[in-house]
Amino acid sequence: MGSTDIVLSGRTIVVTGAAAGLGAAYARELDALGAAVVLVDLDESVHDLAVSLSEAHAVVGDVIDRTTAELAVRTALDATGHLDGLICNAGLGSTAGPVHRFDDEAFDAVLRSHLHHTAIWSRAAWPHLREASDGAIVTTSSATAMGLPGTSDYAAAKGAIWSLTRCMALDGARHGVRVNTIMPIAFTPMASTYPDEAVRDWMRAGFDAAEVAPVVAWLLHPDCPTSGECFSVGAGRVARVVMAVAPGLESVEPLSVEAVAAGWNRATSLDGLVIAEDSNSDMMLMRRALGELG
Numbered sequence: 365m366g367s368t369d370i371v372l373s374g375r376t377i378v379v380t381g382a383a384a385g386l387g388a389a390y391a392r393e394l395d396a397l398g399a400a401v402v403l404v405d406l407d408e409s410v411h412d413l414a415v416s417l418s419e420a421h422a423v424v425g426d427v428i429d430r431t432t433a434e435l436a437v438r439t440a441l442d443a444t445g446h447l448d449g450l451i452c453n454a455g456l457g458s459t460a461g462p463v464h465r466f467d468d469e470a471f472d473a474v475l476r477s478h479l480h481h482t483a484i485w486s487r488a489a490w491p492h493l494r495e496a497s498d499g500a501i502v503t504t505s506s507a508t509a510m511g512l513p514g515t516s517d518y519a520a521a522k523g524a525i526w527s528l529t530r531c532m533a534l535d536g537a538r539h540g541v542r543v544n545t546i547m548p549i550a551f552t553p554m555a556s557t558y559p560d561e562a563v564r565d566w567m568r569a570g571f572d573a574a575e576v577a578p579v580v581a582w583l584l585h586p587d588c589p590t591s592g593e594c595f596s597v598g599a600g601r602v603a604r605v606v607m608a609v610a611p612g613l614e615s616v617e618p619l620s621v622e623a624v625a626a627g628w629n630r631a632t633s634l635d636g637l638v639i640a641e642d643s644n645s646d647m648m649l650m651r652r653a654l655g656e657l658g
């Protein structure tokens with residue numbers, strides 16, 4: 365299949381944080397594939413990007429403000445009569461530092477810019493994506509959700525976005541709305557503030573935001589069958605990231621601390637790891653351990 369076989373013409377997609385970095389790369393990719401786009405950013409330069417594209421509208425505003433979300437959705441509907449996709453991409457870098465030192469207000473601001481933004485915008489888009497019957501949302505997590513010292517605000521937001529995405533995907537399954545998240549890596553204005561110069565140079569050389577955009581475009585495409593998943597994307601690689609549960613230590617007797625200590629190797633073993641599709645996966649393993657299931 366050649367790259368020209370996949371198009372997004374006739375589809376209308378809202379992109380938050382589109383003035384720079386990954387959001388601008390998504391806007392260019394979606395435009396090249398024929399989609400109409402509504403580009404949202406705090407930065408007024410988003411207008412310049414919009415005029416350089418074929419069918420693009422700019423909305424300047426803060427993504428944590430629900431009226432900005434409503435305006436962007438209304439702009440999409442006024443322009444084309446429908447909304448088929450949403451990319452929640454905007455957000456702030458970490459300011460937390462070590463956990464004993466973070467500032468309450470700054471911590472909240474980072475959570476709002478990622479997590480609350482994603483929830484508010486998904487809610488605003490939801491009825492229209494349902495109406496489209498093959499609508500899709502791409503949210504933005506980060507590998508930082510797996511843990512990075514000094515970034516508790518950002519990591520907490522990005523981990524929560526993964527969980528939010530999984531819940532929205534389950535909610536959307538009956539209505540034809542797919543929701544996936546990505547953990548992107550790209551050299552962008554945000555990445556250029558990374559404190560380690562060697563890492564910055566390495567990213568500058570190998571991590572072009574344009575290489576993340578095709579994955580996002582595919583996740584928004586009506587032929588993409590996937591929902592509720594997370595993908596690590598960057599430098600020409602896309603890979604599924606999973607939540608998984610191991611069978612663990614089983615005991616027919618109530619566990620004592622001695623039994624936990626003696627069986628700790630078994631409790632921490634990954635043998636028989638099961639991919640968790642939802643919270644029932646863990647419940648099923650418990651029921652199997654209790655002999656309730658074959």
Ligand SMILES: NC(=O)c1ccc[n+]([C@@H]2O[C@H](COP(=O)([O-])OP(=O)(O)OC[C@H]3O[C@@H](n4cnc5c(N)ncnc54)[C@H](O)[C@@H]3O)[C@@H](O)[C@H]2O)c1
Pocket residue numbers: 380381382383384385386387404405406407425426427428453454455456477478504505506507547548549550551552553554555
């Ligand atoms: N660059 C990476 O390697 C990387 C890694 C993991 C996750 N991410 C995530 O990908 C997304 C994009 O990252 P990026 O590197 O392109 O960031 P960036 O800072 O380079 O660009 C973000 C854009 O969002 C806008 N923005 C920020 N807060 C906003 C707000 N409250 N309202 C409206 N617009 C706002 C900014 O003005 C900017 O144009 C972010 O969610 C980021 O956390 C990036």
